[in-house]
Amino acid sequence: MSGVASPFRQAGAERVDPLLVALWIALIIVAVVWIAPFIFIIFTSLKSNATVMGTGAFSPPTSLAWENFTNAWRRGDFGTTVVNSTIITIIKVPLGLMISAMAAYSLSRIQIWGHKVVFLAIVFGTMIPFQVMLAPIFKQVNSFGLINTYVGIILPYLAFGVPYQVFILHGFFKEVPKELSEAALIDGASHFTVFRRIFLPVSLPVLAALLILDFVATWNEFAMALVILQDPDRWTLPLGLMSFQSQFARDYGQLNAAIVMTVLPAAIVYLIFQRYFVSGLTSGAVKE
């Protein structure tokens, strides 16, 4: 970040700006409020139940009760839910990105009759909260006999990933200069080749951003999984956490250990790929 060398100064100014200092202090105070829940949860996850009930909520744990984590892992059946979440995410995210990129290329570069209507129908989907339609989605998945299966959850996940991804990639592909693809097409290359050899490589940064966004969204999804994956052997991590909460409500240390274990993977992914998150979110929404 620029500006670290001489902070609290307006561009080109010599003196420290008191308003910026005040602003900074305000931000730090808000930051403390923002971080407090995390610290509280981590502290509690390391306390025995007796300590939770005996000490103040914010007092650090005196002896670390690591067994909360192993117990929570076992009782919440994290072994099963983590595997299910991983399988579903690893199949869905790359596959979804692939079909969205193909569709976005087709819609932006090949003038098929009716492509505008198709594009509009897809963009419409970006605006519809699918939590509203859990019942008809359940009906649809059920009619294919796919309740409690990986395929049964992956197909609707694919469907609901398409609108946003197509919308973003369509905007990006539109701006790729014509010269880049026309020469290849004239030389007899197929659209498949042009897509694979030219458009996929140039859009790697956007694809990376979408990949990470979609990873987190899929990993965290709850409502659709709740309806389609009813068998505990097929539960994903969020479903496991939810049931853990109601089943073991009295084991505060374990409950908080379960929260920490659920939050950690997404938090790590985020901290590693932070840069792409921001560009991924904003490349479609705010473009000037």
Add this chain to the structure above:
Amino acid sequence: MPARSGQLGRKLQDPTLQGLMLLAPAVLAYAVFAFYPMIDVIQLSFMKWNGLNADKHWVGLDNYRYVLHDDPVFWVALKNTLIWTFLSVIFPPLIGFGLALGLNQNIPGRSPLRALFYMPVIIAPIAVATMWRWMFDPFFGLFNSLLSAAGWPNLIQDWLGDRNVALYSVFIAYVWEVAGFSMVLFLAGLQGVSQTLVEAARIDGAGRLQLFRYVTLPALRPTITIVLILSLINSLKAFDIVYGMTGGGPAQSTQMLAMWAYTQAMQLGDFGRGSAISVVLLLITVAIVIPYLRWTLKRQEAYQ
């Protein structure tokens, strides 16, 4: 590329066919599992059906009559949804805007602060719900501990158990969850404010407030619109956090339309009534979304 023989090879050279093949997988998935359910929910809203049996018959407007006339929960859920939406387009964007304005200045620790404020956005909403439910615990939770430590025991509440307070308690957790999202969009918008314009205004002697009023705010107009619309749409999706924190209780005081539709269909086994509620919510959404959609498309065309 391997040589293709015969008719198939010649057909595959047709650009339209190639385009259709590239388009097909995404459109098929979207049509079958997203678009069709949108149509189907309308059809289901005129049916009596428990979701599983073969016994499914047409009942006309009965479900709507029941939902709008005989179901007291529907109106509570509608009221809560409206309150929730109203609060959601005000507080998270305002906080996000404030944070973005601060983090856009020359101050130390901008990157870690930005990462911190955005962190809750990437956590599973159901985990956020579980975290906050625990923090609101009346006996051992964070809030009541802090209040008694601060010497305000009379402020101690049953945050999620009191029907006058529960909706707002859940909303506080929601603000923590989503404010970072608005912040990131505003930061991107602020970065788009023309620096030459800022310099020019400065040289002309514009003060801080004037700069904000006449340069920054007008440049942020599109961003503000987008943030407000997205906040609005996202607020209608508030499902996980309510489900995880209160399940709609106590006494339906945190019930929302999306969750009531789910409860009617999936818990109470009445797909017709559940779908009728969904249709009402969809109509509200579409009424909001269509003007936005037209505006977006106009902007897109303006670029070309």
